[in-house]
Amino acid sequence: MTNSFVLRADERGYNKILSTGATASYVGGHPDAFITRFSSFNFGDYQDGRPGFGRIRVFGDEAFHHPGCSYNMHPHHNFIICAFVLEGKLTHINTLGGLEELGPGDYYAFSAGSGGLHEELNRHVEPMRAIYLWLLPDHLLLPPSYTRGHFDAAAGLNRITLLIGDDAGAIPIAQDARVSRLVSDVPRSFRYRPRSTGHGIYAFVIDGTLRCDGATLKRRDSTAVWGADEIICETGRGDTDVLFVETIM
Amino acid sequence: MTDDALKRLMCLGCGFSYDEALGLPEHGLPPGTRWRDIPADWVCPDCGTPKSRFEMVEIPYAIGQPAARAVA
Numbered sequence: 001m002t003n004s005f006v007l008r009a010d011e012r013g014y015n016k017i018l019s020t021g022a023t024a025s026y027v028g029g030h031p032d033a034f035i036t037r038f039s040s041f042n043f044g045d046y047q048d049g050r051p052g053f054g055r056i057r058v059f060g061d062e063a064f065h066h067p068g069c070s071y072n073m074h075p076h077h078n079f080i081i082c083a084f085v086l087e088g089k090l091t092h093i094n095t096l097g098g099l100e101e102l103g104p105g106d107y108y109a110f111s112a113g114s115g116g117l118h119e120e121l122n123r124h125v126e127p128m129r130a131i132y133l134w135l136l137p138d139h140l141l142l143p144p145s146y147t148r149g150h151f152d153a154a155a156g157l158n159r160i161t162l163l164i165g166d167d168a169g170a171i172p173i174a175q176d177a178r179v180s181r182l183v184s185d186v187p188r189s190f191r192y193r194p195r196s197t198g199h200g201i202y203a204f205v206i207d208g209t210l211r212c213d214g215a216t217l218k219r220r221d222s223t224a225v226w227g228a229d230e231i232i233c234e235t236g237r238g239d240t241d242v243l244f245v246e247t248i249m
Numbered sequence: 250m251t252d253d254a255l256k257r258l259m260c261l262g263c264g265f266s267y268d269e270a271l272g273l274p275e276h277g278l279p280p281g282t283r284w285r286d287i288p289a290d291w292v293c294p295d296c297g298t299p300k301s302r303f304e305m306v307e308i309p310y311a312i313g314q315p316a317a318r319a320v321a
Contacts, residue, residue: 042261051304057261075295078264112264114314136306140257140266141314 002228004213005050009220012061013039013049019069026072028121033069037062040204040222053224054200054247055177058134061204061220063127064088070121076112078142080135080173082164083108083120084151084181084243086206088128091121096146105151109164109171113142131204131243137174147171153183153241160190160244176248183242184208184235192244193230200226200249203233208240258284259306262298266306271315 017023019033027035037043040059042051051057057079064070073093083090084107093099094110095117102108110118122128149171151163162170165178176199182190194201203212204222211217211234213225225231226249233242255269272278276294278287284303291300 057304074263076264077295078259078266113311114316134264136259136308138308139311139314140259140306140308141316142311 002213002225004215004223004225006215006217006221006223007040007050009038009218011049012220013043015039026074028070028072029066029068033064033066035062035064035069035071038220040202053202053245054226054249055136055175056133056202056245056247057136058132059202059204059245060132061129062132063129064090064120064122065127067123067125068121069128070119073117073119075115075117077115078112078137078140080109080111080137080175081118082110082133082135082179084131084133084163084179086129086131088122088126089124090128090130091123092118093121094118094146096144098146098148100148102148105153106148107151107163108146108148109173111137111142111145111174113137113144116144131206133179133245135173135175135177135247138176139174142174151181156181156183158184158186158188160192165246178244178246180244180246181242182233182235182240182244184240185238186235187237188235190233190235191230192233192246194228194246197227197229198249199246200224201228201231202245202247203231204243204245206241206243208238208242209236210234210240210242211236255281256284257306257308258303259308260293260296260298261302261304262293263296265293265295267303268315
């Protein structure tokens with residue numbers, strides 16, 4: 001049986017996290033910087049929404065405002081943390097030795113495993129916008145890892161490109177989950193076939209419009225479908241940009 | 250019976266894992282300390298997330314884990 005839900009952009013949890021006051025040690029860039037975060041699933045004070053989907057626990061649509069705006073260096077275990085930069089530049093620093101600046105199309109997967117720290121920083125005037133995705137791992141306390149990738153929207157135009165998963169060219173992770181991205185500039189129909197009917201698909205519209213499993217989704221709307229052997233997505237006129245997360249349920 | 254099996258929980262703020270079998274001796278919780286016996290106002294030792302925002306998980310350990318804790 002096919003199940004689904006639709007989450008509209010304005011139904012998501014919302015936090016504005018200041019670099020002053022109680023969150024000053026958490027968010028850098030004192031005094032002007034702040035982070036805005038729209039959460040598709042429960043996170044922090046947003047506890048009245050869905051707790052997650054499959055192995056997804058966090059799907060955050062975040063923006064770092066003003067130079068120096070950051071999540072200061074802080075520890076993690078276990079979670080596989082992925083970031084997909086949409087606009088601006090993200091400086092990512094981690095205790096595996098990673099120190100680099102990522103721009104639009106760049107993404108990474110940081111598996112915290114048995115322990116790792118990271119900092120996420122915008123050093124520039126232009127806001128940095130990124131999607132943050134946290135997945136449960138398939139084993140606890142794995143050796144930590146960090147891998148960076150790049151999505152070339154021009155080369156991948158009008159097809160679904162695997163960014164994270166177990167196919168060649170994608171970043172492998174220790175979970176039965178895959179992340180793909182679709183950028184389209186013409187109305188067209190796409191078929192997404194999950195690995196099995198035991199897998200669900202979470203489709204998030206970064207930009208444009210998408211008709212997916214009977215629902216019409218606009219910018220920052222999303223839908224989840226599970227129990228289906230395929231979903232049909234139709235992109236709208238103009239540029240459409242969609243992130244798909246497939247996860248074992 | 251299965252209710253009595255020792256459990257593992259994960260902090261949804263940072264991913265820190267608590268294993269009832271291991272406890273957290275360095276934080277005053279001896280091995281075998283049940284989650285239900287930890288005070289409600291306890292917070293994640295790594296990130297301060299409240300006890301209520303931990304999730305029970307049935308995820309196996311990676312090979313070689315859990316490593317013996319270095320106890321001073």
